[in-house]
Amino acid sequence: MVRATTKAVAKTKAAPAAKAGKGAKGPVTVIVGTRKGAFLLKSDAPRRTWTQSAPILLGHVVYHVILDPRDRKTLLMASTTGHMGPTVYRSTDRGRTWKEASKPPAFPKAPEGETGRAVDHVFWLTPGHASEPGVWFSGTSPQGLFRSADGGDTWEGVAGFNAHPTKDTWTGGPKDMTPDGGKMHSILIDPRDKRHMYIGMSGGGVFESTDYGADWKPLNKGCEGFGPEPKEYGHDPHDVKLHPLMPDRLYQQNHCGIYRMDRPTGEWVRVGRAMPKKVGDIGFPIVVHPRDPDVAWVFPMDGGSVWPRTSPDAKPASYGTRDAGASWARLDGGLPAKHAYWTVKRQAMCCDAHDPVGLYLGTTSGQVWASRNEGAKWTCIANHLPHVYSVTVAGF
Amino acid sequence: MRVNLSSHFRSYTAGKPAVQATGATLDEALRDLDRQFPGLRFRLVDEQDRVRRHVKVFVNATPVEALATPVVASDELHILGALSGG
Numbered sequence: 001m002v003r004a005t006t007k008a009v010a011k012t013k014a015a016p017a018a019k020a021g022k023g024a025k026g027p028v029t030v031i032v033g034t035r036k037g038a039f040l041l042k043s044d045a046p047r048r049t050w051t052q053s054a055p056i057l058l059g060h061v062v063y064h065v066i067l068d069p070r071d072r073k074t075l076l077m078a079s080t081t082g083h084m085g086p087t088v089y090r091s092t093d094r095g096r097t098w099k100e101a102s103k104p105p106a107f108p109k110a111p112e113g114e115t116g117r118a119v120d121h122v123f124w125l126t127p128g129h130a131s132e133p134g135v136w137f138s139g140t141s142p143q144g145l146f147r148s149a150d151g152g153d154t155w156e157g158v159a160g161f162n163a164h165p166t167k168d169t170w171t172g173g174p175k176d177m178t179p180d181g182g183k184m185h186s187i188l189i190d191p192r193d194k195r196h197m198y199i200g201m202s203g204g205g206v207f208e209s210t211d212y213g214a215d216w217k218p219l220n221k222g223c224e225g226f227g228p229e230p231k232e233y234g235h236d237p238h239d240v241k242l243h244p245l246m247p248d249r250l251y252q253q254n255h256c257g258i259y260r261m262d263r264p265t266g267e268w269v270r271v272g273r274a275m276p277k278k279v280g281d282i283g284f285p286i287v288v289h290p291r292d293p294d295v296a297w298v299f300p301m302d303g304g305s306v307w308p309r310t311s312p313d314a315k316p317a318s319y320g321t322r323d324a325g326a327s328w329a330r331l332d333g334g335l336p337a338k339h340a341y342w343t344v345k346r347q348a349m350c351c352d353a354h355d356p357v358g359l360y361l362g363t364t365s366g367q368v369w370a371s372r373n374e375g376a377k378w379t380c381i382a383n384h385l386p387h388v389y390s391v392t393v394a395g396f
Numbered sequence: 397m398r399v400n401l402s403s404h405f406r407s408y409t410a411g412k413p414a415v416q417a418t419g420a421t422l423d424e425a426l427r428d429l430d431r432q433f434p435g436l437r438f439r440l441v442d443e444q445d446r447v448r449r450h451v452k453v454f455v456n457a458t459p460v461e462a463l464a465t466p467v468v469a470s471d472e473l474h475i476l477g478a479l480s481g482g
Contacts, residue, residue: 083404083450083477084439100435106443118442 023291023355024395030360031075031095032368032382033062033347033390038077040095041382047358047372050381056098057089064347066125067094067394068151070133075394076152078122078138086121088138090152094396103154105138105146107162117142120180124347125152126187129194139184143171143201145213160214161199161207170218170233176203176226185346186240190247198240198250205235206252222268224256238284239346246293251325253286253298253346260325271325275300279312279319279330285349289357289374294324297331297351297375299361301343310341318349318359318375331375342367347390362388397471399429404477405440408433417473422453423463425473440475450480 030041030050037060040053060079068074077089077098088101110116119140128135128147136148138155145158161167171182186200195212198219205220218232225235236255243249248263258272258281272281282303289295297320302308311317317332342365352358359371359378368382368391400414409415415432419425423445430437440451447453447461454460454474455467467473 081404082480083448085442085448087435087439102434104438106438108443110444116444118444118446 023357024353026395028352028354028358029094029394029396030368030370030381031065031067031390031392031394032362032385032388033065033077033392034362034366034386034388035061036386038062038065039382039385041368047352047354047370050370052382053095056095061121062389063121063123064125064390064392066127066392067396068127068136070127070130072394072396074151076125076136078125080121086119086140088122088125088152088155092151094394101148101153101155105140105144105155105157107144107157117144119144122146123183124185124187126189129189130191131194137187137189137197139187139199141181141183142177143167143182143184143204145184145187145199147213158213160209160211161216164216170207171201171204172234176234178202186237188240188242188250190242191244192247198242200237200240200252202238202255203234203236205233206237206240206250219261219266220268221266222261222270223252223254223259224270226256239286241286241288241296243288243293245291249293249324251286251288251296253283255282255303257281258283258286258298258325269325271321274321274326275319275328276330279317280304283344284346285344285361287349287351287359290351290353291355292322295320295322295374296325297321297349297359298328299344299349308341309343311343314339314341316340316342316363318361318371318378320375331371332378333376334371334378335369341365345389347392348388350392352393353395358393360391360393362391364388397425397467397469397473399425399473399475402476405436405475408436408439418469420466420468421463422455422460422465422467422473425467426463450478452476452478 027043032039037055037058064078075091080086087104089098091098107117124139126137134151138146145161146155148155183202188198190196197209207216208219220235239253241251250261252259257270259268260271275281283300287297302312316335319328342363344361348362356374362368366385369378370381371378417425417428
């Protein structure tokens with residue numbers, strides 16, 4: 001891999017108006033998706049005491065579970081099992097009961113004599129724009145984009161991406177994808193304009209549509225890439241976030257570093273250069289503060305030698321920035337001080353909307369950790385779970 | 397015909413280990429199962445009409461993959477979870 005040069009990190013300030021707003025109050029529910037089912041962790045109002053639910057769909061592989069922020073009671077779950085094909089489960093009562101989608105995401109049947117694609121698993125779920133109740137998007141492996149207009153019960157492919165003539169060039173072959181198949185993730189909807197969307201692909205990169213998914217263009221300039229000649233595609237964003245109050249600001253935890261982009265520029269800046277060299281800036285998740293676009297958190301992993309993908313030096317830590325990536329502070333209070341060989345997957349770190357913000361993460365070793373004070377101090381709130389794939393927050 | 401299902405698939409049949417299906421081919425039998433137990437077929441067969449990688453289907457004692465395989469009412473289907481996972 002050849003590393004391209006990157007520009008110096010520019011210190012920027014968010015617009016004051018973007019920092020407005022008060023924090024949420026009351027109990028939260030952390031929704032945990034694991035390799036063997038889902039669990040709900042419910043807090044008391046101060047978020048000090050947690051109660052764990054019985055497993056939901058024990059034995060099912062759960063990649064992502066998301067609450068619909070528009071009705072605050074519908075949950076969608078991206079699921080498969082070791083034997084059966086992929087599906088989406090829906091709950092309309094905040095997780096008490098679940099029903100399978102009547103038409104899960106699936107590619108079109110190929111013409112006779114041609115080899116068609118089949119969805120192996122649904123990897124990512126995103127609620128649609130606030131103006132479109134019931135609309136959801138999902139990302140699959142192999143990489144496909146799907147849309148539901150009925151709250152996740154039936155799904156149709158977004159042909160503007162799935163049949164795009166350049167899709168196969170963008171995504172590459174098996175050596176350009178994650179070991180268990182390429183993944184469509186980080187489906188982002190601009191809160192100002194439902195037609196403006198981003199997607200992340202591992203591999204492929206970040207792509208943008210301004211016409212509700214009818215066409216897509218790569219948005220990877222500035223990212224260090226693979227191969228001797230980095231291109232506008234073929235990149236590996238692990239997790240991309242758009243700030244809801246300042247949608248022209250994007251953060252990205254990439255396979256090759258931590259980046260920020262402030263539109264209208266179309267170039268990523270490697271803000272991870274400011275991370276300690278011994279830790280590096282490789283990881284899966286990136287989380288943005290719900291009210292302050294200058295604040296974000298990552299959870300680095302070891303991307304050296306053969307890529308162990310465990311915490312650097314076996315000492316897990318989150319790192320937070322309060323100046324849009326110009327500097328980063330280590331946030332490891334309460335986390336294991338040594339001998340901890342786990343990491344945090346891309347869907348497995350999130351925050352609530354309280355003040356101070358609560359942070360939550362799930363580990364590959366089956367623990368869930370919470371911080372009530374924006375990462376300053378962490379507490380283990382669930383242990384002995386299966387490998388955690390997804391951690392999201394619901395305000396109920 | 398009688399269709400025996402391993403435990404993996406019985407959430408669709410209200411826990412029943414064996415159900416009845418009709419059809420002249422494996423495809424028709426699976427579509428009949430899907431009419432009775434909505435959603436089951438897609439968990440067994442992908443959108444390209446391939447039996448999924450970790451699903452094994454037998455007509456009597458013969459393993460089959462092709463959905464066009466002919467079946468008769470006196471046949472017995474076995475739909476099993478293949479060896480996989482961990």
